[in-house]
Amino acid sequence: MKTLTYREAVREAMREEMRKDEYIFLMGQDVGPYGGEHRVSGDLHSEFGEWRVKDAPISEQGIIGCALGASITGCRAIAEIPFMDFIMLPMDQICNQIAKYLYTFGGQASVPLVIRTAMGGYIRAAEQHSQCLEAWFIHIPGLKVVIPSTPYDVKGLLKTAIRDNNPVIFVEHKYLYGMKGEIPEEEYTIPLGVADIKKEGNDVSVIATSYMVHKALNVANKLEKEKISVEVVDPRTLVPLDKETILKSVEKTSRAIIVHEAPLRGGIGGEIAAIIADEGFEYLDAPIKRIGAKDAPIPFPSVLEDFILPSEVDIERTIKELL
């Protein structure tokens, strides 16, 4: 095993896959010699050169459309949108074009691309640089959505996403880029659509994504000392969703909380809660709880941002309300 940061794990996944397939390329603003706005691409440009690690203009529709056009003509594109907030610009290319190309043309061409983007706040970047928009993409048939929380998960899932012949929205988290974790020395992949039990427990299932996995784990470790046993379930992929693992967990614990950083209303918490209520109704001893950001844009100063975004206090309080 070796220790890598989340961003190094992303870089290593891309490096390994790019070494295997000369038609995989990365395109985005500042991914070239500058090394990436979050320092993810690093030295990839010096290894792979101009055409495989391509600096793009500030033209998100152009970048994503280019990724599509290249991916239906023999290449595999990795498009980088450094702040998920900017993904609103190429929504037509993602949702009307990429998501629908295979279907609309009767299966004639698949779209083997990955759009890598970094969501999330807690970095005091204010309203337009902090959002989590994963819920929008689960609503469009034809897109897979992956949301890894650790260096181990991000490397294994990104390799799979790159090899997948379908379009994948790959949602990283800005705050997690510096996080260290253990990953195997040897090559490995993680399949899409498989959840991970990050911590086993018996009293309540906390289904959490991305950075919230770590907040949930902190709370779980703290509550262990109070003899409260929290199971932390990390879906890792939202489309396709591993319903089985989630339902099995709720069957064991009888209580479910879903926590995501995105605003509560319309977040993935609602979707997962509805699935549990529908298919796991007899397992439940309490109502399903959801935790998400409060109903306001994300303000800049820490005192206000930390109020709006979910906190460990929120998670602990909700767990205790249920028990």
Added chain:
Amino acid sequence: MNNIKLNKELILSLYETMLKIRLFEKTQERVFKTEQEGFTHVYTGEEAIATGVCANLNKDDYITSTHRGHGHMVAKGGNMKKMMAELYGRLTGYCKGKSGSLHIADFSIGVLGANGIVGAGIPIATGAGYSIKLRGTSQVVACFFGDGAVTQGTFHEGVNMAAAWDLPVIYVIENNLYMVGTKTERVCKVCKNYAVKAQGYGMPGEDIDGNDVIEVYTATKKAVERARNRKGPTLLNCMTYRHSTHFVGDLDVRDKQEIEYWKAKDPIKRIEEKMLKEKIITKDKIKSYRNEIQGMVDEAVEFARKSPVPKTGVALEDVFVE
């Protein structure tokens, strides 16, 4: 515009393609009203552009197409039976009947899809150009879009990227003066001579009589040579006019005199007159071409009529691939 002297065989072949498009579309206009669902946008009047451009392309060159895409498909070598079956929504259509008139595609001959979002094909064509450069082949891309699409942000982004990176893409504006029912000049100061915009991106551009198939052919030949020699993209602004309304069945709000003016410049009429004058063809031969091609189109209609309707399970296919 210095037109190169084209040989007789080439002119006849250009004529035949335009005729195929015209008769396919005229037939489509007729059968659509009583036998098809949804909407259709026909290419009648604009045949010289698809024909003149695609005559310069090989089978493995790419095109991106639009909602008005039947002409592009025919010119690129599309199969009329599979096309008509698609318009009828049948399983034997190009897209298993799932998309109809709006989204004709044949990836095996480089037709990368007809797009229903105005301008969306432009960055996709840029991407196909990027792929060609990355893979190191000598393919080229022709990107079709209308005068209305030039006001989309995707035009600016897609064209700029191609020019910045010298990608092998020929951007072809099918300038028929109108968006849906409104003249583009009401919303755009420079729209009759779009070629000047190319300068702004650092690439060559030409304003062309889009109803002169030889002029379109000649200008495209130059642009394709540029692209294959890795010299970069070109913008071709082809002036034309659609005989039909935006979609078949729409209200025609255009000035009657304007319509007559442009019908008099019909590209097929013009090439027939030229060929007759230069004794490349006879009136009888024209008649026999028309009969033969109408026969092909009629066969395609019969094929479509007899083809099976897709079962509901087909609606759940092709969301993802294995």
